[in-house]
Amino acid sequence: MDVDRLLPTPEAADLIALTREIADRELSPRVDAHEAAETYPEGLFATLGRAGLLGLPYPEEYGGGGQPYEVYLQVLEELAARWAAVAVATSVHTLACHPLYAFGTDAQKERWLPSMLEGRLVGGYSLSEPQAGSDAAALACKAERQEDGGYRITGTKAWITHGGRAGFYALFARTAPGGHGVSCFLAPGEAEGLSFGAPERKMGLQAVPTTSAYWDGALIEEDRLIGTEGQGLQIAFSALDNGRLGIAACATGLAQAALDAAVDYANQRTTFGRRIVDHQGLGFLLADMAAAVDAARATYLDAARRRDLGRPFSRQASAAKLIATDTAMKVTTDAVQVLGGYGYTRDFPVERYMREAKIMQIFEGTNQIQRLVISRGLARPEK
């Protein structure tokens, strides 16, 4: 059953209806085969781009959808309920557009932003390295300014969602030593001296590749520096505040899908002469799952509304990511339990949901790192 959403405008309600239609037509029929075979859904992101779903929270003047986060995130949730990998890649693309939109010059935005927001260039976000995940300031990939113009990029980046498939990467590389020596670049998807590793062999989200990128002295134009040299970590963390809301919405959609599958099953399966939903022990498990999904949605929507009003939302975004992804892990695990032995097979989607939920607690800042952000937001200056 469709989630009964509170939406701010009739236009937003139409957008959710359109998203459901596209997701039911383009995502649901393809997800199982692509996830099982670990094959990329060719052409799917172009379809999402043409439908206007790849630039929703950005202004219409640049080809975006002009939607508040409150609405964009509910679109993501609908996608994630059908196909988590596609929703996550959509969220990462939207995150990868943030540096240019929020920190680029007008000329840079005019040059690149429309093709990004209209989905003709799908994006990746390249912050992590093999030795620098949670501790992003430890990144080592170098960007050396050349006397005759441009930057030479040398080093290894890791864990790039859409790696090797994206048309651009928000790339973070070191222009000087220390925490203030990181800079942000809008790197092209193809360049001489840029290659990608084989897709990681993951527990879930197998249809969209996650790869390393090897930068072997590739030269990129000077104009691809976003913001100023040394502003990279500020840009990276600003983007992540938004991206964490996207992951919270994806996790909520995944939890909702698991809840729906569990409820359907519990209303049909009988044991001891009655439907399992009518056994109080199982009914209460479903009740806890439903309450947790409601709470996850309310938490991310609160953070999104703060963002839409221009209020600080970093702490709330971390809380939303923490709560929604822990909820997804618990609810998907419980959904497997509700289906009993069948839940443990690939004949039902709940085992996939459970595998997909795990990564939500890890990327875009592990949930330990979210606690760090939240606790720092609570700490007062020492007297």
Ligand SMILES: Cc1cc2nc3c(=O)[nH]c(=O)nc-3n(C[C@H](O)[C@H](O)[C@H](O)COP(=O)(O)OP(=O)(O)OC[C@H]3O[C@@H](n4cnc5c(N)ncnc54)[C@H](O)[C@@H]3O)c2cc1C
């Ligand atoms: C499928 C997938 C897709 C990804 N997509 C992207 C992407 O598109 N772009 C990108 O840049 N990265 C991406 N990542 C990388 C991801 O963001 C990192 O894996 C994550 O930030 C954790 O970094 P790490 O793996 O190096 O773990 P580490 O940082 O080594 O952490 C290991 C453990 O120590 C804990 N820990 C570390 N520091 C602290 C601390 N101070 N206090 C308490 N606990 C701590 C962590 O929570 C974790 O449990 C992706 C990863 C995966 C698996």
